[in-house]
Amino acid sequence: MELIKNKIFLLFAAVIFFSLIFTAAAPGTQAEEVDVWKLIGEGEHEKALNWLEAREDIEYNLDLRFARALLWSWQGKEEEALEELYALQELAPERKDVNEQLIRVLGWQGQFAEAEKVAKDFADEEEDAEIMALLAVQAEWQQNWPLASSRWQKAAALAEEEEKAAEYLQASEKAEIEMRDRLSGELEAVFPSEQNYVNLGFTVDRWIRPGLTARVGLDLNEIGTGERPEPVLGFSLLAGSPLLSEKFNLGTGIFYRPDDDRRMEFTLEGGYQFRERQTLILETRAETLSEAGEDSIIDLTPQYTINFDNFVLNLGNTMRRRDDFQADFSQQLRLNFPHNRWRPEIKVRRFFDDEYTLELSFDLAHKDRLSSIGEEFLINLGYSEDELRIGTEIINFAR
Incomplete structure (x- = not known):
């Protein structure tokens, strides 16, 4: 046992x-x-x-x-x-x-x-509402606003909760707004300065196709300073994803100043995101007179931008060639602190003659993407040495 x-x-x-x-x-x-x-x-x-x-x-x-x-x-x-x-x-x-x-x-x-x-x-x-919403977001990344709007509407129809459906319908309206012609008005004043001026500018952006936008602009300089306003006419084409690639964008512009010198200005700017949060930008600007290209100026400006969690760092160097003069014209360090309502910025520049400038500025923004009056209202204040710059900008979407 x-x-x-x-x-x-x-x-x-x-x-x-x-x-x-x-x-x-x-x-x-x-x-x-x-x-x-x-x-x-x-x-x-x-x-x-x-x-x-x-x-x-x-x-x-x-x-x-x-x-x-x-x-x-x-x-x-x-x-x-x-x-x-x-x-x-x-x-x-x-x-x-x-x-x-x-x-x-x-x-x-x-x-x-x-x-x-x-x-x-x-x-x-x-079909699933959340999956469709994901595809709508990706259509927005491609700047394909008609497709994004259609997908948001489909997601709203599939959504079981009324709150989600309303959110998706609002996103659809925002995508439709992106397809509208965008009219911007800007007023800027700088004083006191040896180059006192008031500038009034208008810009119209038209969405052509995913990744391609056309821009026409008119600037009137030196308004209210006793000088004859100097108009500047401009036309730009802005290309980006997905027209080129998901990490590359390109912009080109032609600007004409019909004053006594009849100056022409050409710009070409490209950006490439080669690493997460890091972008390399190369900007070329050429300005010339209409008479035999006298006094032509060519600027080449590479910039390196890093997006951190709480701020954006931009380092740039401008190389200028003007007739027989060629030099590293200026170096720039810029810190931008993005925020929903206000965006402070610090910019330090060093010029070829060892002159330094420090500029402090911030934008105070009010945004209403669905407003029938204006999409965005900006107030910009900037200070550099003895100059104070005040600017406002209103962006409106045409119906």
């Missing part, structure tokens, strides 16, 4: 022992999943990713693999994220969160056609 008891005890102990082993080797439990999502919710992304990558059993848990792919995509590891998201989609094609993030990351990479294919495959059985 005692022998039987010992055997039963040993068998019971063995069962407990092996149960503990299998429990330890099993994929992450729900408590562990909640823990990692809590870390993500608290912004502890690095800590959460380290915890996930340290787990040997993560391949058995689709939720944890999705969390890892999500963190990879947020940290700029888009290729790794895409590979994992495609794998998860193959294992669980019905998961909406996987398909949504896959569409989102493809959009970040400019693979809009592939993103649409993923959305179409997922929505074969039933």
Whole structure:
């Protein structure tokens, strides 16, 4: 009898022992999943990713693999994220969160056609409002406002909640506004200065097609200073994504000053985003007189811009050639602190003759994208040495 008891005890102990082993080797439990999502919710992304990558059993848990792919995509590891998201989609094609993030990351990479294919495959059985809203946002990234408006309206029709439907309809109206002719009026005064002037300018922008906008402008200088107003006529073409590529934009302009000198000015500006938050801009400006190109000026200005979380840093250098004179005309350091309502800016410039200028300015903006009167109203104040600059700008959309 005692022998039987010992055997039963040993068998019971063995069962407990092996149960503990299998429990330890099993994929992450729900408590562990909640823990990692809590870390993500608290912004502890690095800590959460380290915890996930340290787990040997993560391949058995689709939720944890999705969390890892999500963190990879947020940290700029888009290729790794895409590979994992495609794998998860193959294992669980019905998961909406996987398909949504896959569409989102493809959009970040400019693979809009592939993103649409993923959305179409997922929505074969039933279309989804949030997926359609994602595609609408990507149409906006491509500046395809008619397509964006149509998708927002479709998302509103699919939405189950009235609040969401209203939000999508408002986004559709904003996209339609972007297609309208945009009229801007600007008034600027500088005083006291050796070059006192008041400038009144008007600009009309017309959206032509995704990535291409035409601009016509008229400036009247020296109004109210006792001098005859000097008009400047300009025409510009602004090209960007997706006409060229998702990371490249180009603008060109011709400006004519019908004064006694009949000056012509040509500009060409291109920008390329070669890294996340980092952009290289190259601007060329050529000004010449109509008579045999006398006194021509050519400026070449490379600029390097970095977008940080709370401010934007811009470094620039202008190289000028004027007839036989050629020099590094000026260097510029500019700090901009973007904000919803006001945007302070600090600009320091050093000129070729070792003269320095410091300019402090800020914009106070009021925006109403759906206003029938004006889309944006700006007040700009700037101070540089003994000069005070005051400017206002009103942007209106024609119906």
